[in-house]
Amino acid sequence: MFEITILGCGSATPSLKHMPSSQVVDHNGKYFMIDCGEGTQLEVRRRGIKMARLNNIFISHLHGDHILGLPGLLSSLSLNDFTGEMHVYMLPEGIDVIKQTLATFAHEPNYTLTFHPLTVENKVIYEDATMTVETFPLSHTVPAVGFLFKEKPKPRRIIGEMVEFHQVPLRERAALKDGADYVKEDGTVVPNRLLTRDPEPPSTYAYASDTMPCRSVREAVAGVDLLYHEATYGDDKVSQAHGRGHSTAREAGRIAREVGAKQLVIGHFSKAYNNNEQVLIDQAREEYPTAILAYEGLRIKC
């Protein structure tokens, strides 16, 4: 299961209503950050996110409202005695500038900082024992990628009373989780399906911001458990949306419905809707009736 915490869901023009883009994905207590607009390090504190559990930061593209909080966050880690490893995944054109910013304005880090250059393609960029993160191309005014978080298939779940009944020895139980039948000493076969239950299906979470509606997004996010899709504008600003490489709330809803996403959160709202975000969620819900409007502090599981 993934739990997403929204730290910022405004767009480029700053306002007092929203912070710029950032969110944290919690997978079994391991945190992953997506984007890091200015002020993210304070939002991390405000939401009680423990930095010690954060080792991977994914930056979708090189616009300031998605990255200008990165130098501050990375430089404060040293002041907060962070001693682990930090991995930052971003398009290569921005890596040197971030390094130079840290070298010029920050103390020498007392932790290991590694930059991983991204490419605009469908590609697994992170993998551990239980999950992967893949990039997929977005359609924005500059090169940009979305991120697809995928749990790996989980082991089958042992049915305690059946395992007791058939007296399966402890040493045989790991094999049951992988789907093996149990063969008794007398040769009798107890089929796996009597001893285990199906595991929870692997969960998937997709982040698509900033982007126009496009096939690459549709293909990558098909059937995901949760889709965070940008919805910068409403129906009244369709041409502005597309001209600036963005989507409308209605388009976000339509994509979620058409690809069969199981939940939809819309975000990255233009300041123009600060006093009337209801129109955005209303328009999204005409396409996808259970769409959720993001806000700073929203936590949602999938």
Place this chain on the structure above:
Amino acid sequence: MFEITILGCGSATPSLKHMPSSQVVDHNGKYFMIDCGEGTQLEVRRRGIKMARLNNIFISHLHGDHILGLPGLLSSLSLNDFTGEMHVYMLPEGIDVIKQTLATFAHEPNYTLTFHPLTVENKVIYEDATMTVETFPLSHTVPAVGFLFKEKPKPRRIIGEMVEFHQVPLRERAALKDGADYVKEDGTVVPNRLLTRDPEPPSTYAYASDTMPCRSVREAVAGVDLLYHEATYGDDKVSQAHGRGHSTAREAGRIAREVGAKQLVIGHFSKAYNNNEQVLIDQAREEYPTAILAYEGLRIKC
């Protein structure tokens, strides 16, 4: 007269109590910013500061908590249709990084942006018809300068009823403001002191952060109308203060008293005092009884 608005008075380690260093000096409706920590552009909005009136930003030194908000503030100007001139004064070692950050993460500015390299010395770096700004060396862990804002001497103030009484023609009145006597057509001399009053004395404001107590500060801020002096630590952390190039609240108070500053505001508080800033102001007041504790949103005139 200057009016100072404190936008941030915390120190390097971020906290939810204080923003990092920044403030705005208002001189007759013309704004000057000193330092620009991360998040400053939001504080500017929160305090109702009109960006259109801000054309000069002074950065004291190249530590992140004094400068990491600069790229965001400068890049948002374009989004907000700022079309004037912006002048940034900072130590030269940081200028290229800021330029590269803007070039990589921001839109092309639609205004004129000029960087002015500072040197660590006593030097007039800004001058207009009514005031000057001078740098003075601070004593910190890295090169750093304070800023001294000085009004120029003002014109003498005409006494309306006396000018009427002596029937001074309109065209002669400008000369009265500069101190000239009025000579009537019959040769009678009306001395200036009968026609004008002394002007308001020119005001001075000094900003000294980050710095240890030092002679350069004492000399530069002697007799100022208002001194903003850092007070990162209390008496319990004197060696930590000096080891990190900072002052204690008591030292700030002592300097203000010894140099005859007419008002003192202390700021740049360590996060360690978040729950007990009273000790800082108490210790400063043992040396300078009317010291004021800075906070975000404080406005003070001199």
